[in-house]
Amino acid sequence: MKKFVYATNLTCFTLEIIVDSRSQQPVSFSCENDDEVPSCNPARPAIEIFGTLAVPVAIEHSLKAIRQGFDAGLEPYLSEEGTSGSYILKNSIGTPEEEDQEENLQSIAVWKPIDEEPFAPNNPRGMQAPFGSETCRPGVKSGESSLREVLAFLLDHEGFAGVPPTALVEVSHPSLKSDPMSENSVVSEEFRNLISGLLSFKRQQPITKNSNMLSSKSPDCSPKSINSTKSSPSTEDISQELMQMETKNIQKTGSLQLFVTSEGPIENFSPDLFSADEIHKIAVLDVRLLNLDRNACNILV
Numbered sequence: 001m002k003k004f005v006y007a008t009n010l011t012c013f014t015l016e017i018i019v020d021s022r023s024q025q026p027v028s029f030s031c032e033n034d035d036e037v038p039s040c041n042p043a044r045p046a047i048e049i050f051g052t053l054a055v056p057v058a059i060e061h062s063l064k065a066i067r068q069g070f071d072a073g074l075e076p077y078l079s080e081e082g083t084s085g086s087y088i089l090k091n092s093i094g095t096p097e098e099e100d101q102e103e104n105l106q107s108i109a110v111w112k113p114i115d116e117e118p119f120a121p122n123n124p125r126g127m128q129a130p131f132g133s134e135t136c137r138p139g140v141k142s143g144e145s146s147l148r149e150v151l152a153f154l155l156d157h158e159g160f161a162g163v164p165p166t167a168l169v170e171v172s173h174p175s176l177k178s179d180p181m182s183e184n185s186v187v188s189e190e191f192r193n194l195i196s197g198l199l200s201f202k203r204q205q206p207i208t209k210n211s212n213m214l215s216s217k218s219p220d221c222s223p224k225s226i227n228s229t230k231s232s233p234s235t236e237d238i239s240q241e242l243m244q245m246e247t248k249n250i251q252k253t254g255s256l257q258l259f260v261t262s263e264g265p266i267e268n269f270s271p272d273l274f275s276a277d278e279i280h281k282i283a284v285l286d287v288r289l290l291n292l293d294r295n296a297c298n299i300l301v
Helices: 057-071 145-155 189-195 235-248 276-289
Strands: 002-006 013-019 026-033 046-049 087-092 105-113 166-172 252-258
Touching: 046 057, 057 087, 057 105, 057 166, 057 252, 105 145, 105 166, 145 166, 145 252, 145 276
Parallel strands: none
Antiparallel strands: 002 013, 013 026, 046 166, 087 105, 105 252, 166 252
C-alpha cells in the first residue's frame, strides 16, 4: 500500500487517499478538517480582516466585540430594508441570562457580503444574477459595491465627509448561506479575474485520471476501509467529498462599516436645519467617487 495527499488550494482540510501498490486502485480515503484554525471549523463562527491593508483602531475594537457576540451565540441579523444582504453584527452587554433580550444587545457594525450584493449570485432579496451584471445604477456592476464602500472611507481623508470607519473582512458563520461560486456565477472571464482574489470558486470538473477506478458512493467524510468484497472508492466519491468540505468551509468576504446611531434619513427633516457647507462636503465626496446612488434616503442624521 502507498499513501498520498491530494493537493488543493484550500488550507482548511486534507484529503488522504490509500492506493494499492499493485492494482493502483484506491482502497480507502479520508477527509480531515483543520479545526485548530478557527475559520476552518464550520461550527465555530469567526471574523477576520481581509488582506494586509491597515485598518483603524476602531475597526479592531469592533471585531473583538463581534467575536464576543459570536461566542455568546448571536447570529448576523439580516436587516429588513435595502436591496443587498446587509447584516447587523451585535454584541451582548447584559448578563448571560439577559442575552436574548433586545435591550441588552448592542449593534456594532453593518456587514455586506460581496456575493449578496444586488444582482449577485446569493442576493437574499430575490435579485440574483451573475457577478458583473448591471445593477439599479448604470455603470455599477454587481460585485463592486463592497469595494466602493471601502474606497469611500479611504478617500474621505480625516473624516471630511463623515464616512464611518470601513474595512473588508471575512466572516464564517453556520447561519450564513455559503454556496460556493462557479464559473457560471460570473458574466465574463475578465470580471472573474477582477474578483477572484476575494471569492472562492468551486472546481467545475471532478478529479480525473485513472479510468480503472470503480464507482461506489461513500457519503460521509470519515475514514473508510474497503475490503475485497466491496468496490473501491471512485473519482466521483472523492470529488463529492471535496466539494462538501469546500461548502462547509467557505468564508464570505464583504465590507464592514461601524454602526452609527441616527435619528433617521435626511428626508425626514427640514432642509433649513442643515448648513450648506455640510451638504457640500458630501457632494464633494460623491464627485470624487463618481457616486451614482446619492438620495435623501441614504444620508443619515
